Amino acid sequence: MTAPGTAGPRAEGLRAAVYNRFWHSMGGGERHNGMIAQVLAADGLDVDIIGHSDVDLAAIGSHLGLDLSGCRYRRLPDRGEDAIAVLSEEYHLFVNGSYMSRLAPRSPRSAYLCFFPTPFDHDMAAWRKAAVRTAGPLLRGVTPAVSFGQGWYPPEGGRRRQWTWTNGSGILAVNPGGGRTLRADIGRPGAPEGVRLQVLDADGTVLAKLTVGQEFAPFEVALPSSSKGTELTLVSDAFSPGEADVRELGVAVSRPRVTDADEGPLERMALRFPWLLRDPADLGYLDGYDTVMANSQYTRGWIRQLWKRDSDVLFPPIQVDRLHPAPEREKAVITVGRFFAPGLGHAKRQLEMVQWFGELYRSGGLPDWKMYVVGGCEDSQKPYVEQVRAAGAGLPVEVLPNAPRAEVERLLSTSSVFWSATGYGEDDRRRPWTAEHFGMTTVEAMAGGCVPVVIDRAGQREIVRHGRDGYRWSDPEQVASFTRRLAAEDGLRSRLAAAAVDRAQQFSDAAFADRWHDIVERRRLYA
Template identity: 60%
Template sequence: MSAAERTPPDQRDPEGPMRAAIYNRFWHSMGGGERHSGMIAQVLAADGVSVDLIGHTAVDLDELSARLGLDLAKCTLRLVPDLGDAELARLSAGYDLFVNATYMSRLRPNAPHAAYLCFFPTPFDHDLPAWRKTAIRMIGSRLPASAQNLHVRFGAGWFPPEGGRLRRWTWSSGDAVLAIEPGPRRVLLADLGRVGQPGEGAITVTDEHGTELGRFRVTPRFQQVRLPLAASDTGHELHLRSDSFAPGGGDSRTLGVAVSRLRLTGGLGVGGRIAQRFPWLLRDPADLAFLDGYDVVLANSAYTRSWVDQLWRRPADILYPPIDVADLHPADQREKAILTVGRLFAPGLGHAKRQLEMVRFFGTMVRSGALPGWTLHVVGGCEDSQLPYLRQVERAAAGLPVQIHPNAPRSTVHRLMTTSSIFWSATGYGENETRAPWTQEHFGMTTAEAMAGGCVPVVIDRAGQREIVRDGVDGFRWSTVEELVGRTRQVAEDGSLRSTLAAAAIARARQYSDEAFAERWRELAAQHRLLVTAPK
């Protein structure tokens, strides 16, 4: 396994191999987006390029490779503190090619060549109410330039933020760093807790010299702590070392302490205090200048490309996600089972997969006698913050032939994809596709994977699903619950039709194979001269 590199050289070597960086702040989630970007890394490495996978959270490269079904042995994991886009832009200058594969990133790189892998051009204020959007337009643009820097940055050892609208928090790994910008004497305020975990823990905070600044007990409830900071021309590097624990329940992380509502008092000025109290004022969705730093925007579907054109006013090329067709071997004998796969989280947090609704639809069919002997399998990752939603799904499934598989291993997912008969997807159900396109399935990797495994897709007639499933040819698409029920019964009751559609679905999925992806990537790289080492 390649070692995680923390301080490699940042200058390109004109005599050495070409250097490329794939930046994805969510490598640790090991999902579809990570396989998409990881496959770019695999192809580049196979072509002789020196590849760094840049991220902020520690991840085992062997585990990442295994979970994603990739060969990343020739790549290096480079962990860097999350010090903001300016620092990442500086770092990018040390590479010949920089690929930004981070969802909703506004990073403008300084590499000679760059590509932006776009999963969807979600507006940066999409989750804000109308009054906040108005405040951004009226107040945010008037804040001084210094207010853009909120003075506290998460360094190494942090997981991505989680929580709801009322409170967001960030978990440490037990040993984490906060970077404080230079400034006068100030006080750092922070809410510390062990959210949703029983018992207490301890945390010690030291500065860059090893001087202890504070020692605290951490409880399941958030409590505010105060850390006085001396004036500094170079800033501070605070080390937070705490008791750690494994949350369990399929969550493989090692967690330390949850930090919420970080803020500084003193020395910020009026603009800085406003920005720190209301950081959403600095989110200007109209500022798309960051896109000027890229040679090409790569959309994951034609649906996404259409919205890149509409929201970003930029052209984009399609680079469909790679489907691991070779690892899916359809069984000859299929189970009387319906499968749905997708992360378990409540609507309102993005493109929710609508497992609760599908369990209810299935229950209605079972109670009507429409699916005798059939089982519904609900598969998906579930973070601790979404356990209440999982409990809702479990309650709805009580008494029904429904099996729920939270955080199932890849082997289980593949087994179900290659033995189940029907695949369901309802992402975007109940949402306004025109007003909130980010709530839709922008491509549908699990649909294509299930098709490769021999499942007949019966999926919602929206967004990226339309590109994958040809209605009546290799599956069915539905717009109403009545259509879902009718098409599902038709496939379940007609074995000949089911076999014909399944064979067509398997053939269709091959168009998204790893080999097809590699060919398309190389074509786009040549078209946009991404691998030409001469300066732009």
């Protein structure tokens, strides 16, 4: 196997690990992590890719365009970050690429890949933030006896009772101990009927079979003694609440707790209000890393502001060689990004862009043009996709959720103009995580020969050089003005498109490998 870019330093026999909790999502962050693993293996290191999901490396490699044949996948029970920290001692180099992780490594060399230094309390209500500042210090150092792993939706409910739904298979991590009993209120509020629930240990042994009704009821499960902790999986059938909520819900768990001789009032409070345990000012876990790597200069600036330390920039690797600009271009605007309704994720603002296109088209500013709205879509975002479709009704607009990768690349290689509006309508000084931290699809569009017309914020400023290989806009009027000009002036559009293709090469897989090797040399990661 060969790595892209120039030959890097050899490190034969050194063990390395790349850890990410979210390999199963197979998104841009996973490609960023995976390319590090690929380059490590090409440099001669013995590489483990560590995660908690049941995934196939060949499938990840095929989906993300990576060669992971020189790596192994090591699936581990999800017992929290402390367990992974202990595991890191087995490796010379430990790379942590999990978003919002607070893992403190113990390996001789380590690197933290930061997609953005999002504060853990960024989406907390004001009263919770106040509680963290006032009551939180009382609980510092307390470890809750049980914690949620994978397979859970965000908590919901009110002040008297909160609960957390499984997706049909939810993992609970229980601290070590003997004579322990798991107690919880379990129900299915809003479900059409009850369900059979099995509680399994990490080996698949059935510890309990329970019948769960619609109303919350108390349940107890006796747990075997363990010096390392216990991973429990709660398995049941799932149901979907309806068109407005297309989640697959298993059982709802409220007030989980583990009783043993050592549990006191502080431990019970920590379990009831786990968010009180997090100290916003505690960044000590970062001290164990030889380098924090930012995915853009924008992220680097916020790391400096929020974390009070510098970082190395390691731009994401973009598969520019997969895009082949067509000489004849379709009169089309394209936007690519995951569908998220505002407030429910990293909103790409597809609805607003379709509305802007409609105004341009109806006014005669884009005669004979069309628009493609492309992006991944989870079931929970289907209502938002329908809003986007409705906005494009009667217009030459095609909404393509979950389009095959080959189709996305074809559209990027044949369309004429690329739009991006991530961060529009947001205060990126107060909520900087809502902006585009880098802009991977912008680079892909440029590699395909599209002229980018993107919001003049955050990571987009590092990619698009205004007037040289695209345009950056500050308001919808500028989106319309720049796009009308590109539609009317073929020569201008061709010149900017050629410059965009050249610019995209600066973010290729080969350029990524070179940047990684530069960090390795300066931070002595293989030493």
